[in-house]
Amino acid sequence: MEENVKKIRVRFAPSPTGSIHIGNLRTALFAWLFARNNQGAFLVRVEDTDRKRLEEDSLKKIFEALKWVNLSVDEGVFLNENNEISQKGELGPYIQSERLEIYQKYIQELLENGKAYYCFCSEERLEEVHKKQQAEKQPLMYDKKCRDLDSEEVQTKIKNGEKYVIRMKIPENEIVKFNDKVFGKISVKTEIIDDQVLIKADGFPTYHFAVVVDDHLMEISHIFRGEDWIPSTPKHVLLYNFLGWEIPTFVHLPNVLGEDKKKLSKREGAVSVEDFRKKGYCPEALINFLALIGWNPKTEQEIFSLEELIKKFSIEGLNKAGGVFNYQKLNWFNKEYIKVMSEDLFEKNVLEFLSEDLKEKILGNSSAFKKILPVLKERIEKFEDISEMAKAGELEYYFSQPEYEIEKILWKEEKDLNQAKVHLEKIISSLEGVTSFKEEEIKTKIWDYATEQGRGSVLWPMRYALSGKDKSPDPFVLAEILGKEETIKRLQYAIGKIN
RNA sequence: GGCCCUAUCGUCUAACGGUUAGGACAUCGGCUUUUCAAGCCGGCAAUCCGGGUUCGAUUCCCGGUAGGGUCACCA
Numbered sequence: 228m229e230e231n232v233k234k235i236r237v238r239f240a241p242s243p244t245g246s247i248h249i250g251n252l253r254t255a256l257f258a259w260l261f262a263r264n265n266q267g268a269f270l271v272r273v274e275d276t277d278r279k280r281l282e283e284d285s286l287k288k289i290f291e292a293l294k295w296v297n298l299s300v301d302e303g304v305f306l307n308e309n310n311e312i313s314q315k316g317e318l319g320p321y322i323q324s325e326r327l328e329i330y331q332k333y334i335q336e337l338l339e340n341g342k343a344y345y346c347f348c349s350e351e352r353l354e355e356v357h358k359k360q361q362a363e364k365q366p367l368m369y370d371k372k373c374r375d376l377d378s379e380e381v382q383t384k385i386k387n388g389e390k391y392v393i394r395m396k397i398p399e400n401e402i403v404k405f406n407d408k409v410f411g412k413i414s415v416k417t418e419i420i421d422d423q424v425l426i427k428a429d430g431f432p433t434y435h436f437a438v439v440v441d442d443h444l445m446e447i448s449h450i451f452r453g454e455d456w457i458p459s460t461p462k463h464v465l466l467y468n469f470l471g472w473e474i475p476t477f478v479h480l481p482n483v484l485g486e487d488k489k490k491l492s493k494r495e496g497a498v499s500v501e502d503f504r505k506k507g508y509c510p511e512a513l514i515n516f517l518a519l520i521g522w523n524p525k526t527e528q529e530i531f532s533l534e535e536l537i538k539k540f541s542i543e544g545l546n547k548a549g550g551v552f553n554y555q556k557l558n559w560f561n562k563e564y565i566k567v568m569s570e571d572l573f574e575k576n577v578l579e580f581l582s583e584d585l586k587e588k589i590l591g592n593s594s595a596f597k598k599i600l601p602v603l604k605e606r607i608e609k610f611e612d613i614s615e616m617a618k619a620g621e622l623e624y625y626f627s628q629p630e631y632e633i634e635k636i637l638w639k640e641e642k643d644l645n646q647a648k649v650h651l652e653k654i655i656s657s658l659e660g661v662t663s664f665k666e667e668e669i670k671t672k673i674w675d676y677a678t679e680q681g682r683g684s685v686l687w688p689m690r691y692a693l694s695g696k697d698k699s700p701d702p703f704v705l706a707e708i709l710g711k712e713e714t715i716k717r718l719q720y721a722i723g724k725i726n
Numbered sequence: 727g728g729c730c731c732u733a734u735c736g737u738c739u740a741a742c743g744g745u746u747a748g749g750a751c752a753u754c755g756g757c758u759u760u761u762c763a764a765g766c767c768g769g770c771a772a773u774c775c776g777g778g779u780u781c782g783a784u785u786c787c788c789g790g791u792a793g794g795g796u797c798a799c800c801a
Binding site: 280350364368392415431453454457458529553556559602607677686687688690694696701 | 728730731737748750752759796797799
């Protein structure tokens with residue numbers, strides 16, 4: 228009930244170590260939906276405490292991805308009008324590397340209260356300890372060698388310039404309990420909790436320390452994160468207690484899995500938001516699809532706009548079991564979104580996925596292009612398919628006379644090229660009388676003859692003469708797109724090949 | 727291996743003790759049809775196993791099994 232009083236504040240806390248993973252996007256989405264649903268605030272904090280894994284343009288990619296899927300940022304780090312990384316809000320800075328003094332302040336407090344201690348163990352020694360534990364099939368934990376060093380000893384070591392980290396002093400024989408909004412009550416004995424490093428040798432805090440400090444200082448009410456954080460949550464709970472802070476509400480989300488039922492990883496192909504963008508998925512489709520993994524709106528509706536998702540979202544609809552990321556279903560969603568896409572947007576997207584020389588041809592015949600668009604719309608599930616169609620030569624014939632072997636112009640098992648020629652000639656003469664060269668009129672002109680002679684025998688050669696392909700839209704659609712002159716030209720070309 | 731978590735069609739999921747276990751994707755078949763695509767109609771397909779509790783368990787409890795997560799000076 229305290230949540231009703233307190234303002235809802237959630238955060239998305241990416242690490243700038245690459246482009247944003249689809250699973251992280253989903254976490255951000257749920258947090259964002261929750262904030263919007265409750266008139267709360269959505270903040271973004273950058274967790275860049277791992278100095279070794281920093282990637283130069285990672286932040287840009289992350290924020291471009293957020294912008295692409297339309298998740299707006301209320302506070303913290305964001306991309307401004309000039310596409311520069313900047314910060315807004317009263318509780319900053321929102322980039323952890325700029326908050327080092329803050330962590331210092333609180334680590335001192337823990338040190339003074341005996342909740343943390345200096346540890347001078349070398350990485351080599353730690354490695355040995357771990358090796359031994361592994362051999363004995365013991366859990367891999369710090370052996371607490373430095374836990375009870377006396378303070379004089381500590382001071383002289385520090386004075387001598389010995390490298391150190393600061394560890395958390397996990398209390399003995401206690402049970403840490405916390406309540407998760409999705410997974411319910413979870414409790415863990417302190418015996419199995421490691422004396423976690425809080426401050427690294429380079430002076431930077433570890434994730435575990437920084438999140439607790441920052442989430443508290445930034446007044447985060449609900450922590451949305453992946454379920455893989457559940458095992459380390461007891462450490463965080465302990466830290467909140469050590470510092471005398473109120474514990475926020477945990478909302479751990481079930482994992483997004485690959486086909487192998489393991490956490491979705493690069494092995495599965497596209498996993499970064501960028502990848503999906505490059506393949507020509509619609510951001511709305513991706514969001515819609517993602518929202519329905521691990522959450523359900525309790526209706527049989529499948530297609531939801533962002534606005535509808537905001538309205539419908541609630542933590543109660545969240546699932547515990549991990550969900551497989553199913554590309555086929557994503558494709559279906561994408562197709563649904565393409566169906567209702569505006570002509571202009573569709574055209575713009577198509578152009579983006581065409582090669583330069585094809586684009587040139589199109590610009591030379593833009594009226595044909597306009598007519599092709601609806602045909603393409605019906606046939607693709609993502610815009611990458613346009614490139615594939617182009618490669619397979621399924622676009623070329625709209626703009627230039629296709630080459631083909633004349634025998635293929637015959638329907639099924641038919642052998643008589645002369646008969647086909649007769650049909651084509653008949654079609655030409657019918658077409659010459661068509662005044663407005665529209666699909667329906669072309670059809671009515673030819674239909675009776677085709678029905679009489681056998682539709683396959685007449686229509687297949689016509690279609691083939693126009694496209695030069697086994698598969699294509701129907702001949703009436705093709706004829707309209709090509710126009711009267713070009714259609715007749717191609718039919719005559721076919722007759723010429725027969726002669 | 728320790729600890730934690732999870733378990734309904736192949737996949738995403740609905741059914742908060744009583745349903746012929748529902749929907750969607752995929753798949754299969756039919757219709758339409760000159761091919762492809764689209765569209766329409768229909769089919770196949772699930773409660774992990776064993777104990778309880780209960781008049782009655784998909785649903786609650788326990789155990790097993792299976793799967794996953796996690797055990798860093800990475801997040």
